[in-house]
Amino acid sequence: MAQAAAARLITKIVDAQAARGFASVVLTGGRNGNGLLAALAAAPARDAIDWAHLDLWWGDERFLPDGDPERNYTQAKEALLDAVPLDPARVHPMPASDGPYEADAAAEAYAAELANAAGPEDHGPVPTFDVLMLGVGPDTHVASLFPELPAVRETERTVVGVHGAPKPPPTRVTLTLPAIRAAREVWLLAAGEDKAKAAAIALSGAGEIQAPAAGAYGRSRTLWLLDTAAASQLPPELYPPAVA
Numbered sequence: 001m002a003q004a005a006a007a008r009l010i011t012k013i014v015d016a017q018a019a020r021g022f023a024s025v026v027l028t029g030g031r032n033g034n035g036l037l038a039a040l041a042a043a044p045a046r047d048a049i050d051w052a053h054l055d056l057w058w059g060d061e062r063f064l065p066d067g068d069p070e071r072n073y074t075q076a077k078e079a080l081l082d083a084v085p086l087d088p089a090r091v092h093p094m095p096a097s098d099g100p101y102e103a104d105a106a107a108e109a110y111a112a113e114l115a116n117a118a119g120p121e122d123h124g125p126v127p128t129f130d131v132l133m134l135g136v137g138p139d140t141h142v143a144s145l146f147p148e149l150p151a152v153r154e155t156e157r158t159v160v161g162v163h164g165a166p167k168p169p170p171t172r173v174t175l176t177l178p179a180i181r182a183a184r185e186v187w188l189l190a191a192g193e194d195k196a197k198a199a200a201i202a203l204s205g206a207g208e209i210q211a212p213a214a215g216a217y218g219r220s221r222t223l224w225l226l227d228t229a230a231a232s233q234l235p236p237e238l239y240p241p242a243v244a
Protein backbone atom coordinates (compact mmCIF):
# COMPACT_ATOMS: atom_id res chain seq x y z
CA MET A 1 0.00 0.00 0.00
CA ALA A 2 2.83 2.40 0.92
CA GLN A 3 4.58 1.92 -2.40
CA ALA A 4 1.36 2.32 -4.40
CA ALA A 5 0.45 5.44 -2.44
CA ALA A 6 3.94 6.87 -2.87
CA ALA A 7 3.74 6.37 -6.65
CA ARG A 8 0.34 8.12 -6.69
CA LEU A 9 1.71 10.97 -4.60
CA ILE A 10 4.70 11.54 -6.91
CA THR A 11 2.33 11.81 -9.88
CA LYS A 12 -0.04 14.13 -8.02
CA ILE A 13 2.77 16.47 -6.89
CA VAL A 14 4.41 16.54 -10.34
CA ASP A 15 1.06 17.34 -11.98
CA ALA A 16 0.29 20.09 -9.47
CA GLN A 17 3.74 21.63 -9.91
CA ALA A 18 3.38 21.50 -13.71
CA ALA A 19 0.02 23.24 -13.44
CA ARG A 20 0.79 25.86 -10.80
CA GLY A 21 4.53 25.86 -10.15
CA PHE A 22 4.21 24.44 -6.65
CA ALA A 23 2.33 21.77 -4.67
CA SER A 24 0.91 21.70 -1.17
CA VAL A 25 0.71 18.44 0.82
CA VAL A 26 -0.39 17.65 4.36
CA LEU A 27 1.46 14.78 6.04
CA THR A 28 0.19 12.45 8.72
CA GLY A 29 1.91 10.51 11.47
CA GLY A 30 1.82 6.86 12.40
CA ARG A 31 3.03 3.66 10.79
CA ASN A 32 1.17 4.00 7.50
CA GLY A 33 1.93 7.71 7.09
CA ASN A 34 5.63 7.23 7.74
CA GLY A 35 5.65 4.04 5.65
CA LEU A 36 4.48 6.09 2.70
CA LEU A 37 7.22 8.68 3.26
CA ALA A 38 9.87 5.96 3.43
CA ALA A 39 8.50 4.41 0.22
CA LEU A 40 8.62 7.85 -1.40
CA ALA A 41 12.25 8.30 -0.32
CA ALA A 42 13.12 4.96 -1.94
CA ALA A 43 11.11 5.52 -5.14
CA PRO A 44 13.28 5.79 -8.30
CA ALA A 45 10.97 8.54 -9.65
CA ARG A 46 11.08 10.62 -6.45
CA ASP A 47 13.27 13.35 -7.91
CA ALA A 48 10.72 14.11 -10.60
CA ILE A 49 9.36 16.20 -7.72
CA ASP A 50 10.66 19.77 -7.61
CA TRP A 51 11.39 19.58 -3.87
CA ALA A 52 12.14 23.30 -3.56
CA HIS A 53 8.54 24.09 -4.55
CA LEU A 54 6.72 21.73 -2.23
CA ASP A 55 4.78 23.10 0.75
CA LEU A 56 4.50 20.60 3.61
CA TRP A 57 2.02 20.90 6.46
CA TRP A 58 0.96 18.45 9.18
CA GLY A 59 -2.51 17.13 9.94
CA ASP A 60 -1.60 16.64 13.58
CA GLU A 61 1.31 16.49 15.97
CA ARG A 62 2.05 14.88 19.25
CA PHE A 63 2.67 17.82 21.64
CA LEU A 64 6.23 16.90 22.69
CA PRO A 65 9.61 18.68 22.82
CA ASP A 66 11.35 19.47 19.53
CA GLY A 67 13.39 16.49 18.41
CA ASP A 68 11.41 14.00 20.47
CA PRO A 69 11.49 10.68 18.54
CA GLU A 70 7.73 10.37 18.98
CA ARG A 71 6.95 13.64 17.16
CA ASN A 72 5.44 13.18 13.71
CA TYR A 73 7.85 15.84 12.41
CA THR A 74 10.86 13.95 13.78
CA GLN A 75 9.65 10.73 12.17
CA ALA A 76 8.94 12.45 8.84
CA LYS A 77 12.45 13.94 8.83
CA GLU A 78 13.93 10.49 9.40
CA ALA A 79 11.70 8.83 6.77
CA LEU A 80 12.11 11.39 3.99
CA LEU A 81 12.58 15.09 4.72
CA ASP A 82 16.28 14.95 5.62
CA ALA A 83 17.01 13.13 2.34
CA VAL A 84 15.50 15.64 -0.11
CA PRO A 85 16.29 19.31 -0.90
CA LEU A 86 13.15 20.97 0.45
CA ASP A 87 12.92 24.74 0.95
CA PRO A 88 12.84 25.06 4.78
CA ALA A 89 10.57 28.12 4.41
CA ARG A 90 7.97 25.83 2.84
CA VAL A 91 8.07 23.18 5.58
CA HIS A 92 5.58 23.95 8.37
CA PRO A 93 5.89 21.68 11.42
CA MET A 94 3.41 22.24 14.22
CA PRO A 95 4.88 23.90 17.37
CA ALA A 96 6.71 21.72 19.91
CA SER A 97 5.93 21.62 23.61
CA ASP A 98 9.27 23.23 24.55
CA GLY A 99 8.48 26.33 22.50
CA PRO A 100 6.60 29.45 23.63
CA TYR A 101 3.14 27.89 23.52
CA GLU A 102 1.07 25.41 25.47
CA ALA A 103 -1.11 23.17 23.25
CA ASP A 104 -4.13 25.45 22.74
CA ALA A 105 -1.94 28.46 21.96
CA ALA A 106 0.16 26.26 19.66
CA ALA A 107 -3.02 25.42 17.78
CA GLU A 108 -3.87 29.12 17.46
CA ALA A 109 -0.37 29.86 16.19
CA TYR A 110 -0.62 27.13 13.56
CA ALA A 111 -4.08 28.33 12.52
CA ALA A 112 -2.58 31.81 12.02
CA GLU A 113 0.25 30.33 9.92
CA LEU A 114 -2.30 28.53 7.76
CA ALA A 115 -4.43 31.67 7.39
CA ASN A 116 -1.35 33.66 6.43
CA ALA A 117 -0.58 31.12 3.70
CA ALA A 118 -4.12 31.22 2.31
CA GLY A 119 -4.85 33.30 -0.77
CA PRO A 120 -7.98 34.90 -2.24
CA GLU A 121 -8.56 31.81 -4.40
CA ASP A 122 -8.59 29.55 -1.35
CA HIS A 123 -11.69 28.38 0.45
CA GLY A 124 -11.42 29.89 3.88
CA PRO A 125 -8.44 30.48 6.19
CA VAL A 126 -6.32 27.58 4.98
CA PRO A 127 -4.41 27.06 1.71
CA THR A 128 -6.11 24.67 -0.72
CA PHE A 129 -3.96 21.60 -0.16
CA ASP A 130 -3.44 19.42 -3.23
CA VAL A 131 -3.37 16.27 -1.10
CA LEU A 132 -4.11 15.89 2.59
CA MET A 133 -3.07 12.46 3.87
CA LEU A 134 -4.51 10.77 6.93
CA GLY A 135 -3.75 7.51 8.67
CA VAL A 136 -6.80 5.80 10.15
CA GLY A 137 -6.87 4.47 13.69
CA PRO A 138 -8.59 1.18 14.63
CA ASP A 139 -11.20 3.38 16.37
CA THR A 140 -11.68 5.33 13.07
CA HIS A 141 -9.77 8.40 14.35
CA VAL A 142 -7.92 10.52 11.80
CA ALA A 143 -5.24 13.08 12.66
CA SER A 144 -5.93 13.62 16.37
CA LEU A 145 -9.70 13.68 15.96
CA PHE A 146 -10.94 10.88 18.20
CA PRO A 147 -14.52 9.61 18.35
CA GLU A 148 -16.86 11.73 20.50
CA LEU A 149 -14.06 14.01 21.83
CA PRO A 150 -14.37 17.83 21.51
CA ALA A 151 -11.91 18.26 18.59
CA VAL A 152 -14.01 16.25 16.12
CA ARG A 153 -17.04 18.44 17.00
CA GLU A 154 -15.21 21.68 16.10
CA THR A 155 -16.96 23.48 13.24
CA GLU A 156 -15.25 26.90 13.23
CA ARG A 157 -11.57 26.76 14.17
CA THR A 158 -9.08 25.13 11.76
CA VAL A 159 -6.63 23.88 14.40
CA VAL A 160 -7.26 22.91 18.02
CA GLY A 161 -5.39 21.48 20.98
CA VAL A 162 -6.32 17.97 22.10
CA HIS A 163 -6.16 16.91 25.77
CA GLY A 164 -6.68 13.37 27.00
CA ALA A 165 -6.24 11.67 23.62
CA PRO A 166 -6.76 7.91 23.94
CA LYS A 167 -3.70 7.32 21.73
CA PRO A 168 -0.55 8.45 23.58
CA PRO A 169 0.69 11.05 24.02
CA PRO A 170 -2.47 12.53 25.53
CA THR A 171 -1.72 16.13 24.44
CA ARG A 172 -1.78 16.89 20.74
CA VAL A 173 -2.46 19.58 18.15
CA THR A 174 -4.71 18.77 15.22
CA LEU A 175 -6.40 20.11 12.13
CA THR A 176 -10.18 20.00 12.46
CA LEU A 177 -12.66 18.54 9.98
CA PRO A 178 -13.36 21.96 8.39
CA ALA A 179 -9.62 22.36 7.69
CA ILE A 180 -9.34 18.79 6.38
CA ARG A 181 -12.29 19.36 4.05
CA ALA A 182 -10.61 22.42 2.49
CA ALA A 183 -8.20 20.08 0.72
CA ARG A 184 -8.69 19.31 -2.96
CA GLU A 185 -8.05 15.65 -2.25
CA VAL A 186 -8.09 13.68 1.01
CA TRP A 187 -6.27 10.34 0.98
CA LEU A 188 -6.89 7.92 3.84
CA LEU A 189 -4.17 5.31 4.34
CA ALA A 190 -4.99 2.04 6.07
CA ALA A 191 -3.02 -1.19 5.94
CA GLY A 192 -3.38 -4.25 8.14
CA GLU A 193 -6.15 -6.39 9.61
CA ASP A 194 -6.46 -4.04 12.58
CA LYS A 195 -7.88 -1.35 10.26
CA ALA A 196 -10.49 -3.53 8.53
CA LYS A 197 -13.31 -2.79 10.99
CA ALA A 198 -12.56 0.95 11.02
CA ALA A 199 -12.59 1.11 7.22
CA ALA A 200 -15.87 -0.78 7.03
CA ILE A 201 -17.51 1.46 9.65
CA ALA A 202 -16.27 4.70 8.10
CA LEU A 203 -17.36 3.63 4.60
CA SER A 204 -20.79 2.36 5.64
CA GLY A 205 -22.44 5.65 6.49
CA ALA A 206 -21.32 6.13 10.10
CA GLY A 207 -21.52 9.65 11.53
CA GLU A 208 -18.34 11.74 11.75
CA ILE A 209 -18.61 12.27 15.52
CA GLN A 210 -18.67 8.53 16.20
CA ALA A 211 -16.35 7.75 13.23
CA PRO A 212 -14.14 10.78 12.41
CA ALA A 213 -12.73 9.07 9.28
CA ALA A 214 -16.26 9.27 7.84
CA GLY A 215 -16.02 13.07 7.96
CA ALA A 216 -12.65 13.26 6.21
CA TYR A 217 -13.40 14.07 2.59
CA GLY A 218 -11.89 16.35 -0.03
CA ARG A 219 -13.43 19.08 -2.14
CA SER A 220 -12.99 17.15 -5.34
CA ARG A 221 -11.81 13.66 -4.33
CA THR A 222 -11.55 11.29 -1.39
CA LEU A 223 -9.32 8.24 -1.81
CA TRP A 224 -9.08 5.28 0.54
CA LEU A 225 -5.76 3.52 0.01
CA LEU A 226 -6.07 0.08 1.60
CA ASP A 227 -4.26 -3.20 1.46
CA THR A 228 -6.35 -6.39 1.12
CA ALA A 229 -6.29 -7.01 4.87
CA ALA A 230 -7.65 -3.55 5.68
CA ALA A 231 -10.27 -3.94 2.91
CA SER A 232 -11.31 -7.42 4.07
CA GLN A 233 -14.53 -6.31 5.85
CA LEU A 234 -15.76 -3.85 3.22
CA PRO A 235 -19.21 -4.50 1.76
CA PRO A 236 -18.71 -6.18 -1.68
CA GLU A 237 -20.35 -3.26 -3.49
CA LEU A 238 -17.40 -1.08 -2.45
CA TYR A 239 -14.86 -3.24 -4.24
CA PRO A 240 -13.91 -1.86 -7.69
CA PRO A 241 -15.23 -4.18 -10.43
CA ALA A 242 -11.69 -5.35 -11.29
CA VAL A 243 -11.25 -7.12 -7.96
CA ALA A 244 -14.86 -8.16 -7.20
Ligand SMILES: O=C(O)[C@H](O)[C@@H](O)[C@H](O)[C@H](O)COP(=O)(O)O
Binds near residue numbers: 028060144
Ligand atom coordinates in the same frame (compact mmCIF):
# COMPACT_ATOMS: atom_id res chain seq x y z
O1 LIG B 1 -0.21 11.17 15.54
C1 LIG B 1 -0.64 10.10 15.09
O2 LIG B 1 -0.56 9.03 15.69
C2 LIG B 1 -1.26 10.06 13.73
O3 LIG B 1 -1.39 11.23 13.12
C3 LIG B 1 -2.51 9.24 13.77
O4 LIG B 1 -3.65 9.90 13.30
C4 LIG B 1 -2.22 8.03 12.92
O5 LIG B 1 -2.18 8.41 11.56
C5 LIG B 1 -3.27 6.95 13.11
O6 LIG B 1 -3.32 6.67 14.51
C6 LIG B 1 -2.87 5.68 12.36
O7 LIG B 1 -1.63 5.28 12.83
P1 LIG B 1 -0.96 3.92 12.27
O8 LIG B 1 -0.79 4.14 10.79
O9 LIG B 1 0.35 3.80 13.01
O10 LIG B 1 -1.92 2.81 12.58
